[in-house]
Amino acid sequence: MIKEELKLKEALIIEGGNKLKGVLEVSGAKNAALPNMAATLLTDEEVVIDNIPDLLDIETMKNLLNTIGVQINHIKDKAYSFKLNEVKSLKAPYELVSKMRASILVLGPMLAKFGYAEVSLPGGCSIGTRPVDLHLKALEKMGAEITIEHGYIKASAPKGLKGAHIFFDKITVTGTENIMMAATLAEGKTIIENAALEPEVVDLAVMLRKMGANIKGEGTHRIEIEGVKSLKGTYHRVIPDRIEAGTFAVLSALTGGNIVIKNYPSHYLEYVNEVLENIGIHIVKISESEVVVKRDDILKPVNIETREYPLFPTDLQAQFMTLLCFANGVSEITENI
Incomplete structure (x- = not known):
């Protein structure tokens, strides 16, 4: 019946x-795999990420990265290769972002790598305090010019991002990850105070360091990143x-x-x-x-x-x-x- x-x-x-x-x-941690995947935007070289779980949010992130211009190939089991071949779009559209709030994680890498990004607000054109405001204020402190138009965050840094001293009023995992990724290619040193301690943040730092980033302090409330000119490809297994x-x-x-x-x-x-x-x-x-x-x-x-x-x-x-x-x-x- x-x-x-x-x-x-x-x-x-x-x-x-x-x-x-x-x-x-x-399985591999979804909340580690998503920022790891977003970080592949920071390099022109191939990145292989293993132990990626088979989940709807992962498929959404794959589609989003593909929209931007990342070629994704399934190698075997839970391993995938990611390679930014040709930039097709610097816009993360509402149709994809609305399916997954973690889509905001492409904002920092896109801005650092290309000097421009458009990312839909997860809730479209909403009024009032947004959870992403912590991300935006930190990026502005790093020299980004940010406006919000028709439900989209429009961010530009034509002269590149600059290192800054960031203090988060509230602990934010995705905020810590977004700024950490952006800071890897920024000019000078970035210090993140009141950073999130989560293992997924530490895992992202480990992967970025394999790519050539200069990061220390992950797993504490103070993370320091010294920007570098470029990052390279790597192999990484999700926790x-x-x-x-x-x-x-x-x-x-x-x-x-x-x-x-x-x-x-x-x-x-x-x-x-x-x-x-x-x-x-x-x-x-x-x-x-x-x-x-x-x-x-x-x-x-x-x-x-x-x-x-x-x-x-x-x-x-x-x-x-x-x-x-x-x-x-x-x-x-x-x-x-």
Whole structure:
């Protein structure tokens, strides 16, 4: 009956009540792959990025880069090559940007490389404070001239970007990434204060350094970038997705199954693992990159507050809310992001 009612709609039909067993492999982190892909705009040479997850946002970024002029080839499995052959457009259109807010990540690289960029606002022509304002103010401090017309950010730097001392009033992951990419080709030194600490920011810095960028301080609140004349091609493997890994851990605990989780990034999930331990769920390493999940018979309630990394991530809030429904007592989750 349910299947008949849903046959004309997209739906997930779940038959519950079974313990899960087997092996789950954690994918590459989408939130690392997207800025890594955007960074390929900074060089004329070929960049190979491995461990890219198969997701709709990734396809949107591929389409966006292709619109600009990046040739993308599938090499094997999850590896792709990116090469900027011929600039076709310096405009990131609304049809693509509206599908994915992370499209703003092409703004910094385009402006640094070509001296001009047009990027649609994620919400079109909106009034009031925009999340991208932190990006725009930082780029203006680096010498960019920015206007907003008909829902598009129009940014130009005909004489190139200049190094600047940037202080973010609020921690911003994509803002940190955008300015870090722009600063790699800027003249002089750029200092980013109150920078985001996320592993995805660190992964981007690692890739940029392989391309020849002069970056230090990633993983702290102060990042320093000394601009260089040009960047080169490289090979880079995307880090595992810590949110997917945490989701798999909760899934295993909920079903009481026996799941081996491969590529589990324990070093990115130290706080989450501690919360799981307090609930009565134990992450047990069986090899350098593999874990199994063990649980106590009775799960304990906990109070959780979402915070910026390295504390509890907002993207795991829903999963833990479900998990805590089975705890013996009252738990409280506070959203702060």
